[in-house]
Amino acid sequence: MNKVYIVADNIISSLGFSSEENYNNLVCGNCGINIVDDQNLSVEPVPVSLVKNQRLAEEWSVVPAIEDYTRFEQLLIISVKKTLAQTNVNVKDRSTLIVISTTKGNIDLIDPGKSDLFPKERIHLWSAASVINQYFENPNDPVILSNACISGVMALNIAADFIRMGKYENVIVAGADVLSKFIISGFQSFMSLSSAACRPFDKKRSGLTLGEGAGCIILSSSANKNERMNITIEGGGSHNDANHISGPSREGEGAYLSIKSALKEAVLTSGDIDYISAHGTATPYNDEMESVALDRHGLNNIPVNSYKGFWGHTLGAAGIIESVAAILSMRKNILIPSVGYEEHGVSKELNVIKRIAEKNLNYVLKIASGFGGNNGAIIFKKYLNGDND
Amino acid sequence: MEELVEKLKKEIIEQLNLEEIEPDDIDPATPLFDEGLGLDSIDALELIVLLEKEYGQKIEDPKKGKEILYSVNTIAEFIRKNS
Amino acid sequence: MEITISKYIKIENNTIWLNGEKVFSAGPDTDFGTFMKVLYRRYAVKYLKFFKMDNLSKLGFLASEILLAGQGLVKHYPNDKIGVFLSNSNSTLDIDQQYYDLIKDSDNYFPSPALFVYTLPNIMIGEICIKNKFRGESATFIMKEYDPNITVDYIKNLFLQNKIKVCIAGFVDYTKDNYDAFLYLAENTELLNGIAHNAENINNLYYQRE
Numbered sequence: 146m147n148k149v150y151i152v153a154d155n156i157i158s159s160l161g162f163s164s165e166e167n168y169n170n171l172v173c174g175n176c177g178i179n180i181v182d183d184q185n186l187s188v189e190p191v192p193v194s195l196v197k198n199q200r201l202a203e204e205w206s207v208v209p210a211i212e213d214y215t216r217f218e219q220l221l222i223i224s225v226k227k228t229l230a231q232t233n234v235n236v237k238d239r240s241t242l243i244v245i246s247t248t249k250g251n252i253d254l255i256d257p258g259k260s261d262l263f264p265k266e267r268i269h270l271w272s273a274a275s276v277i278n279q280y281f282e283n284p285n286d287p288v289i290l291s292n293a294c295i296s297g298v299m300a301l302n303i304a305a306d307f308i309r310m311g312k313y314e315n316v317i318v319a320g321a322d323v324l325s326k327f328i329i330s331g332f333q334s335f336m337s338l339s340s341a342a343c344r345p346f347d348k349k350r351s352g353l354t355l356g357e358g359a360g361c362i363i364l365s366s367s368a369n370k371n372e373r374m375n376i377t378i379e380g381g382g383s384h385n386d387a388n389h390i391s392g393p394s395r396e397g398e399g400a401y402l403s404i405k406s407a408l409k410e411a412v413l414t415s416g417d418i419d420y421i422s423a424h425g426t427a428t429p430y431n432d433e434m435e436s437v438a439l440d441r442h443g444l445n446n447i448p449v450n451s452y453k454g455f456w457g458h459t460l461g462a463a464g465i466i467e468s469v470a471a472i473l474s475m476r477k478n479i480l481i482p483s484v485g486y487e488e489h490g491v492s493k494e495l496n497v498i499k500r501i502a503e504k505n506l507n508y509v510l511k512i513a514s515g516f517g518g519n520n521g522a523i524i525f526k527k528y529l530n531g532d533n534d
Numbered sequence: 535m536e537e538l539v540e541k542l543k544k545e546i547i548e549q550l551n552l553e554e555i556e557p558d559d560i561d562p563a564t565p566l567f568d569e570g571l572g573l574d575s576i577d578a579l580e581l582i583v584l585l586e587k588e589y590g591q592k593i594e595d596p597k598k599g600k601e602i603l604y605s606v607n608t609i610a611e612f613i614r615k616n617s
Numbered sequence: 618m619e620i621t622i623s624k625y626i627k628i629e630n631n632t633i634w635l636n637g638e639k640v641f642s643a644g645p646d647t648d649f650g651t652f653m654k655v656l657y658r659r660y661a662v663k664y665l666k667f668f669k670m671d672n673l674s675k676l677g678f679l680a681s682e683i684l685l686a687g688q689g690l691v692k693h694y695p696n697d698k699i700g701v702f703l704s705n706s707n708s709t710l711d712i713d714q715q716y717y718d719l720i721k722d723s724d725n726y727f728p729s730p731a732l733f734v735y736t737l738p739n740i741m742i743g744e745i746c747i748k749n750k751f752r753g754e755s756a757t758f759i760m761k762e763y764d765p766n767i768t769v770d771y772i773k774n775l776f777l778q779n780k781i782k783v784c785i786a787g788f789v790d791y792t793k794d795n796y797d798a799f800l801y802l803a804e805n806t807e808l809l810n811g812i813a814h815n816a817e818n819i820n821n822l823y824y825q826r827e
Contacts, residue, residue: 188726248737255717270708271761288767289759291708292739299756303771310774327713330720331733335579336596382780383754384697385746391734392575402697402752406780516734517743519755550731553668572665579730587727 194356294515297464356457382406397438425451621811
């Protein structure tokens with residue numbers, strides 16, 4: 146079975162257009178969430194994390210494009226382009242696959258004011274994905290995953306399987322979602338939005354904050370030979386709660402099983418994990434459920450954070466950009482504080498990161514959960530130069 | 535009050551797609567959630583939408599919602615008090 | 618290891634084919650909602666949540682109920698080793714439009730959580746998992762037309778890694794003008810009359826007509 150190396154990555158969010166730019170903002174504790182009063186997005190002012198329009202226009206202006214692309218497509222194209230530029234991966238080769246992760250893609254085109262600007266079929270996820278594929282002249286049909294909030298983690302796990310099986314040499318995993326009234330009103334109807342920036346795992350948390358963004362990770366069967374260190378995907382898992390379509394299982398059953406599967410595949414025990422990047426949406430039920438699932442694995446003392454306090458819940462991008470942030474933490478051996486966390490607010494003991502700290506990070510666990518009873522887990526490993534086999 | 539209770543029963547059945555349940559099957563004093571009709575958290579949110587749409591009553595605090603949405607009687611009482 | 622397809626179902630044009638055989642047909646004038654109710658009364662056990670589902674989930678749910686009838690999967694397999702993998706073309710556009718109609722007008726703005734939750738294509742899998750207590754791997758793939766080439770090796774690999782021991786997979790799609798459901802049951806056992814789990818066979822079953 147092939148090893149799965151992470152050879153390049155990118156984050157686009159309110160905090161920047163590269164992994165480094167985002168990471169520097171995370172380290173400085175900068176939050177990209179602001180209260181926005183815009184009738185096109187929400188009937189009432191709402192805290193959200195938006196990709197800045199002006200910055201997007203600047204970044205897009207240097208992208209060669211002869212056609213028009215939607216905001217969603219622009220974010221994906223920029224993200225993939227910036228990631229590809231870090232590698233020698235030939236995107237036009239049959240051995241390279243593109244995997245797209247999103248919940249709602251071009252759903253903003255459902256607005257009659259916008260739908261005339263693009264061909265009608267563009268609202269279909271397969272159409273938006275094929276536009277990305279055509280832009281990069283990739284010869285394979287793109288694989289599109291739409292699995293609510295775990296889409297990104299699931300896309301990475303499935304892409305990793307494609308490399309392990311030897312089906313492709315390189316897989317470009319790109320995820321994105323853009324905010325629209327459609328998405329924001331839905332979460333408002335669920336009464337699940339916080340009135341200020343979300344506060345994962347905190348006692349005063351009162352709901353999630355939505356964000357938009359894109360992320361990209363390129364997986365390869367061969368390591369970056371010149372790198373001082375390499376990160377691999379060692380295992381993954383995804384299990385359903387079989388409990389409720391919108392509420393998580395109180396026992397954290399699906400999350401527990403997902404972590405168990407990922408550990409088993411990685412041939413590790415929970416004691417090997419050095420740091421956990423949680424889903425941490427800051428809804429009362431999600432964070433509580435995660436604490437139960439982590440407790441069941443005895444992971445209470447392992448440093449854990451949620452990145453949602455920085456850039457909100459970026460839906461189909463979340464699993465990817467949070468994985469990139471976790472991988473950067475591994476590369477730099479830095480634990481990033483879980484912004485918004487002050488007083489412990491879940492029933493089980495957890496080591497939620499309060500202060501920036503150094504720690505040798507060799508094994509990292511990323512988890513996610515979402516509507517539909519979905520849960521996912523993925524484990525990354527760091528190899529220092531010379532360890533590579 | 536009686537009239538309001540009957541009207542509410544019909545509206546709840548329609549709003550929550552309670553197929554195979556007749557208004558007479560609903561005891562206005564029985565808890566709507568867990569036991570009784572076995573409604574869930576999404577149904578609770580839908581009832582909040584119903585109260586706003588049909589009666590102009592806004593429930594902002596989900597915790598208060600729990601008391602108001604306890605039974606058809608408590609909902610009727612809430613509407614009567616606030617209109 | 619041989620992964621075989623032991624049972625399959627197709628629902629299209631108000632007709633059900635089970636293992637290639639037509640088992641039920643409603644008249645061509647029966648609308649989708651009525652057809653779903655007829656199938657529910659004929660094939661499903663009492664499950665009131667059914668009436669709360671959107672059309673896509675109703676279709677996927679009923680197809681799974683008919684496919685799984687008498688199989689007792691949770692008795693024969695650990696429930697965390699039972700997978701569900703569905704492909705879909707139009708995602709949830711039908712319910713997306715219904716939901717959008719509730720929010721587009723700011724004077725008549727009443728977003729419905731019960732509709733919004735169905736604007737995710739994986740909810741259909743959630744419904745099947747909840748009903749059957751399946752806790753294994755699951756995934757929703759979006760593709761223009763059903764192409765088992767995209768999913769078949771992935772599913773096979775999950776069997777090889779022992780992450781699943783059995784699964785239901787296929788294609789379920791709904792628009793207000795058309796619908797199509799095709800599901801198969803794949804097991805990790807050599808069956809006497811089983812069909813080998815590969816893209817060519819799956820395509821043949823999907824396109825099979827009387």
